[in-house]
Amino acid sequence: MLKGSKGSHNGPLLSRSYFIKARDFQSAGKASIQIKGLLKELGYPQGIVRRATICAYEAEMNVVMYGSDGDITVTIYPQLICLRIQDQGPGIEDIQLAMQEGYSTAPPEYREMGFGAGMGLPNMKANADMMEIVSSPNQGTLVHLDFSLDATP
Numbered sequence: 001m002l003k004g005s006k007g008s009h010n011g012p013l014l015s016r017s018y019f020i021k022a023r024d025f026q027s028a029g030k031a032s033i034q035i036k037g038l039l040k041e042l043g044y045p046q047g048i049v050r051r052a053t054i055c056a057y058e059a060e061m062n063v064v065m066y067g068s069d070g071d072i073t074v075t076i077y078p079q080l081i082c083l084r085i086q087d088q089g090p091g092i093e094d095i096q097l098a099m100q101e102g103y104s105t106a107p108p109e110y111r112e113m114g115f116g117a118g119m120g121l122p123n124m125k126a127n128a129d130m131m132e133i134v135s136s137p138n139q140g141t142l143v144h145l146d147f148s149l150d151a152t153p
Contacts, residue, residue, distance in 0.1 A: 010077065010078055012075045013076045013078065014042075014074075015075040015076070016035075016074055017073040018030075018031035020063040020064060020067070020070045020072060020087070021069055022064060022070070022087075023065075025113070028060065031056065031072050032072075035056045035072070036052075038074065039052060039081070048081065052147050055083060055145050056083055058124050059085040059143055060085070062121075063087045066105075066141075067087025067140070068087065068088045068089050070087030071086060072084070079149045079150055081146070082144065082145070082146050085141075086143075088140040090137065090138060092133065092141055095133050100118070102117070102118040102119070124143070124145060128145040129146050130148075131144070131145050
């Protein structure tokens with residue numbers, strides 16, 4: 001179970017989920033664009049919108065490339081934005097290795113499209129205030145990212 005930071009905050013102000021279809025490169029990025037629009041509409045600072053959007057996009061692309069469908073949920077608390085990404089894909093065999101910049105299991109056809117540089121998880125870690133991954137082979141992956149409104153950019 002993911003720990004996250006929710007427990008220390010009042011209940012959520014808003015929560016929305018977006019479906020991500022595996023291998024649907026035509027629709028890839030739409031969920032992260034919707035999340036960006038939502039955060040901008042709610043008046044969040046540009047810096048936190050940018051960081052959350054980068055993470056949402058990286059996570060969304062990982063589901064498109066590796067997952068067997070999934071979803072991304074944005075939950076907004078008074079001082080916290082949480083992203084929760086879940087898929088039913090093959091899972092991550094070695095999370096520590098997958099977190100290394102440049103490590104990728106992307107097949108050649110994804111690399112030819114410009115994906116699979118091995119920067120997705122490291123970019124998420126660099127842009128989130130908290131990142132937690134739960135995954136195991138053949139069990140899918142769950143990623144939880146927090147963005148504190150109190151954090152210094």
